[in-house]
Amino acid sequence: MTTTGEFRYLDPASISAGIKPWSKVDGAYTSFTLTPRRRSVTNLRDHLTPDARPGTFGSDIDVSGFAAYHFPAAEKSFTDDSAVRTGYYEEVKTLLRSKLTGKISHIEIFDHTIRRHDPTSPRQPVQQVHVDQTPAAAENRVRRHVKLPPAELDALLKRRYQIINVWRPIGHPATDFPLAVIDWRTTKPSDLVPVDLLYPIHHRAAGDDDDDDRGKETLPDMTKAASTEGYEVKGETYGVLPSEAHKFYYVKDMTPDEALLLKCFDSWGEGKPGGRKGFAGWTPHTAFVDPATPEGTKGRESIEVRCLVFYDE
Template structure:
């Protein structure tokens, strides 16, 4: 079954115009450092490409969005976590695992990481003095190479057996305390991206090298957002899937919504990263 066979038409929707950060195509390997690089080495060689594009309101489609078609979905997900800044590991991880299980039918889900974000004007995303900031460049967290490697790194001796069946990496993204009206998330419809749009990029850490995709702009791409995503809702985002017959990658990024009212509190959010395994 191909992704094209899963396609369905969608109506004309209300939209906003927002500036998204894309990555220019390059003939050289692309990289970024997640820490201070060695002397004389740039932090990144990514050449940014900002574009003002139409981002459609997916609220009218919310009940039909699918991880295996568009690559993302929105679900109602009340949480028992009172303070994600304190309880993300102990309560948020098992809660996110159960959410992905229920939404996908996976037989096993492992939450292996989470990132908390609180937007602060002018803050550096990787500064030790400030929390992580909203992403400003369209990306996918994994690639065709790094997805299986993540399974092997995390699942040890069980990895090869798990990789013989379907596995996927799915993020659970949700706002904290208030709706995500400030700097919401833009999500790309996986059906409208080609492999040439996805640019492998090394993400260099002190003790390991990961790989993500940057996204090159194409006018064929279609972008959506969920306005005012509520704290009792969550976005599920496909970051890699071993099944080539469904949506495998959903590009995403934060963006400044020009319709956000002045004085709106800065966005706080959390994303859980999960491995999902299927029988």
């Protein structure tokens, strides 16, 4: 089963050599423009089997960069930030340990975002094909969030580590603005453009000087959308250039009892120094409008949890 959608790529005509593009994490503005392309999107459910083994497309994140699972969570409302950071984080760790292959030594969850397709929500579904982390950003995340002496961090970075985004609908199926993913095997490095990710520093005005942005999102001031004042660079993502080769997938009507794993980075990804042939390195993804969505469908609500996964390998 397939559908179609309009996918918004980084427009190569809107970027200049020697000038790094940027975007705001709150979606207020980008320094570049997007160019639309219509693409076919295949329902990933058509490829899933309950007894899939490692190496199976759609059920092994190393194959295509994404994997979907039926994995109900005890947390249902996601309205209590402390409950998300404690109980749900532990559920995410259990999911990763049960589905990822390899000898996991520990998991560090450093971020989560709740998105609602609602004008009052500070975080909306993102309609831009992108990858959450570049290799430089992944290493910076380790150095920023893992509390170890520098020498031990250097040793840790020599072993395998990943950044995995665990995505789940909240409350009702994600029929509205579903998430589409691209099979990384249909991409190439030249499709990817590093983009500085700007975070607002509004919460520091109240004397909050910690480095944790979770739960502090507010609606951006759209009268100053084009300005970088009040923002700082705290990450780096990849914008993705258009390509006819890209193959898109989604989980139609994905429910809150299901989870989608997206690989943002893997030090074993093919093509990286020390990488392994056939191991997915990244997962371009985006929200999109499914033309088959019934009128009056409830707006999408979802949570994504970003995890550093370390291995004894």
